[in-house]
Amino acid sequence: MSGVTLSKAIKRFGDLQVIHGVDLEIEDGEFCVFVGPSGCGKSTLLRMIAGLEETTEGHISIGGRDVTRADPAERGVAMVFQTYALYPHMTVEENMGFGLKMTGTPKAEVKEKVTRAAEILQLQPYLKRKPKALSGGQRQRVAIGRAITRGPEVFLFDEPLSNLDAELRVEMRVEIARLHKEIGATMIYVTHDQVEAMTLADKIVVLRGGRVEQVGRPMQLYQNPDNVFVAGFIGSPGMNFLRGTVSGPGKVRVPALGDQEIKTGVPLPDMNTAVIVGLRPQDLGVHQAASPVTVELRERLGGVAYDYLNTPTGERIIVEIKGDEPIAAGAEVAVDFDRERVFFFDAENNRRLR
């Protein structure tokens, strides 16, 4: 049992409160991703779990033990840093064995564990090298290998891929996913990249301003976001938000779409109340028709293309198009969507209406 539990965790730097009472339950063996814009407190939260930042209030427990005031070394965690944080004066082998050496493990056992970790990450040819002689991807693998060698209960990753180039990032992402399957340990992973979050996570924690916005499985967050922030953050390109007003029972008028009225089954507030209408680019289509909406430009990515539409209210709509039907820039188009796949949010508190 090595789940991680946070209860009412609060972090203050002096008078500045950056984490506002986070409650979180991470199961044993789960891959949990903290995601959010920069400055949302996700790294701070991770460092609190690691013990590198003191928890001002609340409790953190790992595997059932309360570790709120424990030293980093006593928590049974291993951390992988964005900058790799390899010891530059030691060889790969020494780097990987350092943690075990510090805890007084016999040499033979250290060697065996280093060898096993090196096998998992295919690092055997580099064991005698210094970090300086490794590429970025290899360094990151060594950093991960160092964590594996220690055999911790919980792995902590602090934006481990953001220093790598795009191609390597994809490669390492797959590697980390494979590693999680192989080791089966609890992993907590911080990123601002929602693609990493979606592909890796068993559970995503969306954070904003030191508060948890929503916790759930990736597809659950995608299909069933709690609020405007989560809806906009998960999914790429982000969800389109249009202003609307309730124009009758079960009807919302959207000025951006030429005062089109959308029928819906969700419980709506009173007449004339402002709501936010959310439409995923993937759920939209366009066809040429007389309409106040015009195509501004089209971005072609190969398999799909994104149409950027201008609306009379100035709001932008992005539509994902499969294939490449020739619609000229500036052409008038009508927007098609399935009304089952429209999200409505309260304009006051940004909460989902459902």
Add this chain to the structure above:
Amino acid sequence: MDNIAGTKSGLIWAVHITVAVLVALWLFPTVGLLVSSFRTADQISTSGWWAALFPAEINEVYRAAAPDDNRIAEGDRFVVAGNVFGQAGAKEVLVWGVSSRAIDAYRAGEVADLGDGETITLLADGTYEWRGNDDQISGRGQRMFVTAGAPPEFTTGNYSTVLFTEGSGGGMAKAFFNTLTVSIPATIIPILIASFAAYALAWMEFPGRALLIAAVVGLLVVPLQLALIPLLKLHLGIGIGKGYLGVWLAHTGFGLPLAIYLLRNYMVGLPRDIIENARVDGATDFQIFVRIILPLSFPALASFAIFQFLWTWNDLLVALVFLIDATGETTVMTKQIVELLGTRGGNWEILATAAFVSIAVPLLVFFVMQRYLVRGLLAGSVK
């Protein structure tokens, strides 16, 4: 910067000239000192040290060996042969003559005609052959005016005088080892203390840390002369007195502010992630210090070690106050040189030799460690 297109400065020649001038300024006295230390007092008083590097030209008068005893008959002619220098090649004959009015009439190897078939030949290595009839090869030996080149002549006599002669003008060997006895512990002790302090000031959180750092920076500008008398009184009061322990402690104290400041600034620039990772890895502060910080701070440690060593090696003031007593057993080289200036002020060869003995070790240290010196000085400014 060199790789950026179009930024080659037009002032590059000014840089080159400045470098050349600096090198010359530094080399001229140093090499002069070295060369002078290998010359005799006579050589120093007759020519500059630069002349010692080239063969000296000397005008000398020689006579062929007395013909009556040395001539050898060859038929009706006689030959006197020999070497003007006594042995072949001691000097080199450049030009020569047989009359005081034309001492450069012949080059080496040429035959001088003395009239009536009498000839004399002088080779470059000084071998001569004087031929003539019975009458001509008799009486006194023929005179030869020789302009000879003497090869450069050096002596190590000054060094044996300065190093090993007891009494005035000597004893540098003892002073040399005394200076080493002062310098080495006075370098190691402050580094040991300062590196611990620097780690604490850089990476351990405790109340009053900022104030302590400010105090260290403040101490940097306090002149050490302020502390000489009170410190000596303290040493005498607690029974250390004058001696090696006292001078080690004094050098340690005077060196610590700079050492702590330099090392802290270097250590604080080490990546935080590495230290945090070591902490997560279960290393204690002491283990982090020994296994991570110390190896990574090696350039800074080395550069401070060079500073401190040079400064304690060349120190006179602190040694005079805290070390040298009436017995003179613990005299250091700087003090010895001061004494030589008094007692042997005219003997430049002695002074040059003593000076070179004292700068030899700093030179060696500098050349062996200079890359750390530069790296350490730049530490923190460039990442």
